[in-house]
Amino acid sequence: MSSDPKRIRVGIVGAGGIVKSRHLPALQAMPEVEIVAVSNATLESSQRFCAEQAPTAEPMQHWPELVSRGDIDVVWVGTPPMLHSEITCYALRAGKHVFCQARMAMSLQEAQLMWEASMSNPELVAALCPPPYGMKGDATMRRLLTEGAIGKPYHAVLHSMNGGWLDPAAPAHWRQRVEISGLQVLSFGIYVEIIQRWLGDIVAVQANGAVVTPDRQGYEVEIPDYLHVLCGFRNGAQGSLIFSGVASHPPQDALQIYGSEGTLTYNFVTDEIRLGRIGGALEVVPLPDTEAKEWTVERDFINAVLNPSAPRPKPDFLEGIKYMRVVQAAAESMDAGDLVRVA
Structure with missing residues (x-):
């Protein structure tokens, strides 16, 4: 670990597009942060990343060797979900702080292992990457709902649709490969995380979906191309959640919440909130400067590592477990063709 308490040394495992475009620039902008080593899918890709993006970092082939290094304080996990649990648990047991890219894991069982490892090492900072969607207006939405702006919420309708999987000749994207993504389907887990923050826990789901193009250049796709989830919240509200990767002219991602005294909507593309009362x-709804939240994810995490009394970054692994329970229940519902209670 770093001998300088004001210097944080980071090892990156999995240096894909999000790490390059979002996390790395923010980390490199902090003078107290040093990128020490990078382990990507191959040694060649690690070398290429370091040469192009982090010339002072050491490229490494095997991530366990990177995680085991004594000169690394933080392991930044940027791999697809298939490695999240294994790397995170290994790193926490090795005494490293962990920032893990979303989605949390391949399954609820893997997510529970991550949470248990974090609970066994409470002095270490462990956090998941939050979704950028809804971040700016999150505090305002929570305030309006807490204040009863629409009375008692009755029904929530969410749609997240795109045409990314429309081309039947395209090869399977890694997000369509069950051995890489596990139970994750489209943006389902992301939006479950958001709406549970606003409306409370989902306690039951009934899900159905289908694969439109089952064969992609010899690969048999199992992850649905579209998904429809009916859900029940602990507060009695019901939800209709629609996800699609085969919508050619989709609307912008949005949520409508209908209540006893009005309607509250959120556009996830524009961050526009609208409120209407009956009649x-x-x-x-203007976003107050005191509530509007910008992206400071990397800074928040490093601050928590530097200062044990600083707020722990969110979502933590417990919040991750909460959305992974819903993801698991939806998968079980599709298999059973029936309503499934969220464990």
């Missing part, structure tokens, strides 16, 4: 029109 009146939907009107834009």
